[in-house]
Amino acid sequence: MDEIRCPMCSTLNPSEADVCRQCGARLKPVLGIPTGGKTGPLEAGDLPPVPDWLNRIRSDLPGEEGEAPASEGPDWLGRMREAATPGDEGPPAGEVPEWLKEDAPAPDEPAPSAPAPRTAPPAPAGKPAAASSTAEPPSPSLTPIEPGTSKPNETSMAGETPEWLSRIRDREAKARQRPGQEPEEDWLARFRDEAIPSAAQAKPDKKEARPEPPGVSPKPPPKEAGPAELRPMARPPAPVPSRAPEPIPAALQPPIPETEAPSQDLPKVPALILDSGGTATPGAEDIDLESIQLPEWMSDLKGGGPEEAAGERSRRDLAPATIPAWLEAMRPIDTFRSVVEIQPEEEQSVEAAGPLAGLRGVLLAEPVVAMPRAPGMDMGRVDVTDRHYAQAELLQKMLEEEAHEAPVAPGQRRRLPLLRWVVGAAVLLAVAIPAVLGATWFPVPSPEQWPPELVGFRSVMGRIPTDRASLLVFDYEPGYAGEMEAVLGPVVDDLMTRGIPLATLATRPAGRILAERILARYSSLHGFAAGEGFLHLGYLPGGATAAQAFLAAPRQAWESVGGAPSEGDVWVSPSLASIQTASDFGAVFLFSAGAESARTWVEQAGPLLDSTPLLAVVSAGVEPILRPYYDSQAPPLDAIASGLPMALAYEGANGRQADALSRWNPYGSGMLAAEALLAGGTLYGLAGWLTRRRPA
Amino acid sequence: MLSLPLSELIGTIAAALLTLMVLSYLLGDNVLFRIAVHIFVGVAAGYAGATAWRGVLEPALIEPIRRGGLTAIFDPLTLIPVLLILMLLLKLSPATARAGGLPLALLVGVAAAVTVGGAISGTVLPQAWAAAESLSPTEVSPLTGETGLERTINVAIVLLGTLGTLFYFRFAARRSSGGVVGRPALGVVLASVGQVFLALTFGAMFAGAISASLVVLAERVQFVWGVVGGLLAAGTGAG
Numbered sequence: 001m002d003e004i005r006c007p008m009c010s011t012l013n014p015s016e017a018d019v020c021r022q023c024g025a026r027l028k029p030v031l032g033i034p035t036g037g038k039t040g041p042l043e044a045g046d047l048p049p050v051p052d053w054l055n056r057i058r059s060d061l062p063g064e065e066g067e068a069p070a071s072e073g074p075d076w077l078g079r080m081r082e083a084a085t086p087g088d089e090g091p092p093a094g095e096v097p098e099w100l101k102e103d104a105p106a107p108d109e110p111a112p113s114a115p116a117p118r119t120a121p122p123a124p125a126g127k128p129a130a131a132s133s134t135a136e137p138p139s140p141s142l143t144p145i146e147p148g149t150s151k152p153n154e155t156s157m158a159g160e161t162p163e164w165l166s167r168i169r170d171r172e173a174k175a176r177q178r179p180g181q182e183p184e185e186d187w188l189a190r191f192r193d194e195a196i197p198s199a200a201q202a203k204p205d206k207k208e209a210r211p212e213p214p215g216v217s218p219k220p221p222p223k224e225a226g227p228a229e230l231r232p233m234a235r236p237p238a239p240v241p242s243r244a245p246e247p248i249p250a251a252l253q254p255p256i257p258e259t260e261a262p263s264q265d266l267p268k269v270p271a272l273i274l275d276s277g278g279t280a281t282p283g284a285e286d287i288d289l290e291s292i293q294l295p296e297w298m299s300d301l302k303g304g305g306p307e308e309a310a311g312e313r314s315r316r317d318l319a320p321a322t323i324p325a326w327l328e329a330m331r332p333i334d335t336f337r338s339v340v341e342i343q344p345e346e347e348q349s350v351e352a353a354g355p356l357a358g359l360r361g362v363l364l365a366e367p368v369v370a371m372p373r374a375p376g377m378d379m380g381r382v383d384v385t386d387r388h389y390a391q392a393e394l395l396q397k398m399l400e401e402e403a404h405e406a407p408v409a410p411g412q413r414r415r416l417p418l419l420r421w422v423v424g425a426a427v428l429l430a431v432a433i434p435a436v437l438g439a440t441w442f443p444v445p446s447p448e449q450w451p452p453e454l455v456g457f458r459s460v461m462g463r464i465p466t467d468r469a470s471l472l473v474f475d476y477e478p479g480y481a482g483e484m485e486a487v488l489g490p491v492v493d494d495l496m497t498r499g500i501p502l503a504t505l506a507t508r509p510a511g512r513i514l515a516e517r518i519l520a521r522y523s524s525l526h527g528f529a530a531g532e533g534f535l536h537l538g539y540l541p542g543g544a545t546a547a548q549a550f551l552a553a554p555r556q557a558w559e560s561v562g563g564a565p566s567e568g569d570v571w572v573s574p575s576l577a578s579i580q581t582a583s584d585f586g587a588v589f590l591f592s593a594g595a596e597s598a599r600t601w602v603e604q605a606g607p608l609l610d611s612t613p614l615l616a617v618v619s620a621g622v623e624p625i626l627r628p629y630y631d632s633q634a635p636p637l638d639a640i641a642s643g644l645p646m647a648l649a650y651e652g653a654n655g656r657q658a659d660a661l662s663r664w665n666p667y668g669s670g671m672l673a674a675e676a677l678l679a680g681g682t683l684y685g686l687a688g689w690l691t692r693r694r695p696a
Numbered sequence: 697m698l699s700l701p702l703s704e705l706i707g708t709i710a711a712a713l714l715t716l717m718v719l720s721y722l723l724g725d726n727v728l729f730r731i732a733v734h735i736f737v738g739v740a741a742g743y744a745g746a747t748a749w750r751g752v753l754e755p756a757l758i759e760p761i762r763r764g765g766l767t768a769i770f771d772p773l774t775l776i777p778v779l780l781i782l783m784l785l786l787k788l789s790p791a792t793a794r795a796g797g798l799p800l801a802l803l804v805g806v807a808a809a810v811t812v813g814g815a816i817s818g819t820v821l822p823q824a825w826a827a828a829e830s831l832s833p834t835e836v837s838p839l840t841g842e843t844g845l846e847r848t849i850n851v852a853i854v855l856l857g858t859l860g861t862l863f864y865f866r867f868a869a870r871r872s873s874g875g876v877v878g879r880p881a882l883g884v885v886l887a888s889v890g891q892v893f894l895a896l897t898f899g900a901m902f903a904g905a906i907s908a909s910l911v912v913l914a915e916r917v918q919f920v921w922g923v924v925g926g927l928l929a930a931g932t933g934a935g
Contacts, residue, residue, distance in 0.1 A: 417723075417724055420722065420724070421722065421723070424722035425722070427910075427913070428719075428722065428913075428917075431910065431913050431914050431917050432917045432921070435914060435917045435918045435921055436917075436921050479912070480908065480912065482911060482912035482913075482914075482915030482916060483908045483911040483912050483915070486911060486915070509740075509743060509744040509747040509748070510740070510743060510744075510747075512747070512751075538751050539747050539748075539751040539752070541748065541751075541752055543807060544807055544810050544811050544814065545806050545807050545810050548810045548814070560756070561751070561752050561755075561756055593908075595901075599818075599819070600811065600814065602818060603814035603815055603817070603818030603819055604810070604814045604818070606817070606818045607817055607818070619904070619908045620903075620904035620905070620907040620908040620911075621901055621904035621905035621907075621908050622904070623904055624897060624900040624901050624904060625901070628822075628823065628826070629818075629819075629822070631826075632822045632823075632825070632826050633822070633825055633826060633829065633837075634822060634825070635822075636818055636822070642904075643904070643907060643908075644907070644911050659915070662918065663911055663914040663915060663918065666910075666913075666914035666917060666918065667907075667910050667911050667914050670910040670913060670914060671906075671907065671910055674906055674910065
């Protein structure tokens, strides 16, 4: 069963099929020029209906009603011919150049086939040269090729080749051939061997497709854009070599396989197609192409004039160009490395699917698109310095270290905190020894040595009225009780000594306990009874907001937070009955160990207390913060007491030695030890600094 | 020592032991120190909660309802705080935490307003007045009675310290004609002076903290030694 290979996808189809079963392409091309209503082997019914416009065109042609002459084309084709055959484009049709006449055989001799360019010079760009050549009437001096009588390698065709032209072609072929390269005729021969049989098999009785020489772009498939009658004439222009550096004149082209004419009536193109085994025109070997003055159009077709030919020879003589070293160094090698290794044609795979099925050597898209490629940057051309080498070695070392299993480090020897032990022991012993031994290493300050703040403090204490309660705000945590009780103890003692009723208020949850503790301690000394001599207002939550609210309206603020239920209604007490605002208190004492809370109370109480004195008994660490409020020109703080020296002095002023005296010697010893350690540390750091500076 | 009530005796002994456990931190972080810290934190938190309940929530929230019945809830002085409390409790859940933003914003806003107002009237303005005192030697300080050169020097120190501290916290810079960005020369000098004043202030605070800590340490040592001495005396007396 004969099969037809699809020209598009190379799929084998039954011979009777009209279209490809794979891609749907037409297998039997509609051959074109109507000859008496019969179009080659195709049936008339297969032809598409002739459009009206074409009928009108046909009817306009004189003497050819409904039938286009074989030797004439439509008007547009005639115009193209006219444009393609000016005097400078080539010889007129049927005119043979003088040089050819000289070598031409006698009129009685069989005329050789004239080269195609002479009868149909290549049309300018954009003009369908094949169409024009097809429509050109055969030259009287040339013998057309009889259709169906020759094959590409047949001698009948070769016998029509001028001998001179064969020799010229042989010389050119030898001149182009390089050592180690395959002669040009070889690939042509292979191409013919592959292309022609397949074409002959596909279309044994039709005009064979003209195989494209290598380097020529594949001809696009015929489109059904125009009438079928015009398709042969409107055949695409002669293939333009896409990779050939210069066009090869038709006279120098290798022999092209002969194509069969569709019918006897079709215009016959005298082909100048020579086979390697063909015979050349007698006497042609004596022709020197260089001495022949070719027409200008042929010179152009040859690829330039004599200047260009000379340039071509000079280019051949030139030494191969060399790239400068610096440019060679910049040339990215990996970037342009071939991704797809081109295999020999015999080893290339045959496309199995798609429109290119059956073709061999189809470029695969996958290696180009999907397969990993070399990086775009030329990584191998980076200037590597010693630092880079060092870093690379370091990185490699790190990687090697990570590859190995790290040995289990032995238990790290714990360093003993000797310095901490020394400092702690020094301070602890300095404090403990006087406390245990009861030593009196540090004398009690005399009244002349009392702090100057004590005078002001006691002065303010002397102005506190005794008919109304004074407010004691406990604003410290139990951790500071050891210091605070030592300082505020003498103050509370002095207040009770003066018979001033007291009301305590805690701004911290544990403040109430601390207040009860200190008042219970001194009330027993002065006979103060709870509820009479002193009251506990309890805990006042809310921080600065609560302090501001309490100072503005103590009773309302106290009631808003619930007050102290265990105390009952403390405001009915005689000492608190007259209290409406904070300024109604006899005085406000702030016992605080926190800098922020102490400052908040001072800031909030200052504008609200009017003439009511505000006295602060604070921790030694808070004293620097509150000091400016005491030393200012309009001080919101009327008196301040802090630190053990102040407490000791206050006890001395009260005439009752208590906690401050018992802690004076341990405190003094501890301060001495701390100062010695600070001095020693400072000297050690200074010595180290000087030691480090000396080498520099 | 043994004459104390049992509860007080136990409390005294526990206080002494906890003191020693805390002092054991001198040897390094150890389990005794951690136990003592956990006990202190737990006791402080528990006591704070109990105080808040007994001193605030129960008398201000529960007691009015108990006395006045359910109608007391609709009292604005009770209802609004209850609603705010409930909304604040909604912050416990991330899904409803947004509803707790209102009472939190109220707390923060009011506290900030009170604090800023007090800071301006109680700190900023008095400090400005102190820095704006006359440098005339003929003036007499109404507080201390200083006069003459001594007062002038003191006023100058206050002025210099105030300006220097303010310049130290001024981080703005100016680009000179040469393109160099930096403080003016006078600003750099004043900032350096301010840095000295700040260092002196922090040094004084550190010294005060050491002083307070030594007083506390002395009290604790005396307490522990008193307990140990009492126990030894009690043991000796019993023996």
